[in-house]
Amino acid sequence: MAVRNIVEYPDDVLAEIGKPVTVFDETLSDLCIDMFETMYEAEGVGLAAPQIGLNLRLFVMDCEGIKLIAANPEISATDGEQSSQEGCLSLGKVPAVVVRPQKARLRAQNEKGEWFEREAEGYAARAFMHETDHCDGKLFIDHLPKMRRDMVIKRFKKEKKW
Numbered sequence: 001m002a003v004r005n006i007v008e009y010p011d012d013v014l015a016e017i018g019k020p021v022t023v024f025d026e027t028l029s030d031l032c033i034d035m036f037e038t039m040y041e042a043e044g045v046g047l048a049a050p051q052i053g054l055n056l057r058l059f060v061m062d063c064e065g066i067k068l069i070a071a072n073p074e075i076s077a078t079d080g081e082q083s084s085q086e087g088c089l090s091l092g093k094v095p096a097v098v099v100r101p102q103k104a105r106l107r108a109q110n111e112k113g114e115w116f117e118r119e120a121e122g123y124a125a126r127a128f129m130h131e132t133d134h135c136d137g138k139l140f141i142d143h144l145p146k147m148r149r150d151m152v153i154k155r156f157k158k159e160k161k162w
Ligand SMILES: [Zn+2]
Pocket: 087, 088, 089, 090, 130, 134
């Protein structure tokens, strides 16, 4: 098992729509272990496969007591609205306020291929939506007005000394 390299903006893989997970075997379980290790090492609360360069619909998360593996994730329901700071490991955790639903229900498969549903609110709901977005080739900055989006990218570039 190993900590993987985190792919950063503007790598193409982050903008691709992930391919469905179809094989639920030991390779997938090992990959999820690596993803958890990579996420904890980076002190994140969620990590999606595109963030380690894999064009796959898969994420792991451990946020506010919700620890799970989600293959082929979908947001099946949302409710309310929240407006809080969000950041991404692929953008140097530069924060920006994003408006999202307050509650979200996640529908996904676990590492054995069994479907499950899980509801969350607040920060954990935000993680469901942020990570599912990654599987659709979307980043949190895609939810921002252009000016604020450009500000996040600018700060990230500055941090990276581009
Ligand atoms: Zn992210």
